[in-house]
Amino acid sequence: MELMLTTSLLYAGLLTLLYIGLSAAIIRLRWRDRVGLGTGESQDLKVAVRAHGNFSEYVPLALLLLVLMELTGADMWLLHALGGLLFVARICHVIGLRMSIGPSWGRTIGVLGTFIVLLVQAGYMLGYAIGSQL
Template sequence: MASLTITSLYAGILALIYIVLSVRIIQLRWRHRVGIGTNKVEELQRAVRAHGNFIEYVPLMLLMFALIEFNGVGSTWVYALGGVLTVARIAHALGLSSSAGVSLPRTIGVAGTFGVLLLQAGILIGIFVGQA
């Protein structure tokens, strides 16, 4: 049975990032006395969006990591893609936390996330084609 130790590592690391993003929202809700929604507080809107964007991409990508690792793709690929995704998600969160506009960290985050997602898709399609 295949072990998913590398995927487990990145799931743990990314879960910690998710907790940080969640705690940031809680802090801002307390500071601005906002129970639900954002009450049009820009700083809270950006924090909610960074959190939402993270949860929109990361679960699918972790599933794809698990499928890649389970299918025996070299550990170097899984480590490299996981590292890039981790850096990309941190950069994106930092960029969006500082500005709703275009920023270098946010651009790095988007490019890194999409690059990993495209490579994951290519690897998984390649696995299928190779076995079909």
Template sequence: MPLPLTTVGLYASLLVVIYLILAARIIRLRWRYRVGIGEGDALPLKVAIRVHGNFAEYVPLALLLLGFMEIQMASTALLHVLGAALVIARISHAMGLTRSIGSSWMRMLGMILTFSVLLVSAGFLLGQYISFHWM
């Protein structure tokens, strides 16, 4: 009998869908601008590659931390808040950067939420470590 999907598994699955959408966007733009490798001179392709790269830089670490939190029996509510915040953050960042290569409120919201998820997760795990080893 399979185990039920974990809370972090749910958010990992949702984030994989976003990741694939971002990857498909790059493929579509490569076809449109006839760029086989690299970025070429097409600004929309450069932006799409950067959006995808930024996602790939932050999401795996955030999911790893959330997974460790789940192993440490963090509350399901906290995991849902952090997981939902991460999904909203990455969608917001992608939309903000796609609409404007300069600063935008959506891009800023995406980074603030992403950093918040990372900081809260790291803080939780550090607190768990300290309470177990030094108290």
């Protein structure tokens, strides 16, 4: 039996490209502002590092849960809805953070979207685990 995780692979690939873009932004700003370690006095670099850090804090767990959902046979529409929402939310978060270090529509959409994905995934996992025990 061949294991196919095509939906998870799609979103893992898209999110990896976004992660590389966030990393490249940091590298570019380090060169521009001549900062080898940390963020120095560069506000742009601080924002870029935070956007990258926030991504790396939330996305790995969400991707792992997406893979687990696909392995348990979750409906493809649900997987695409969650993967798509996560991708859009992470883009909005970066845009919002670059617009303002304070509250912004982009950050709000990014945080809410990411939390919705994680909450739905947690609910699915718990429902699947409890349902399997009955």
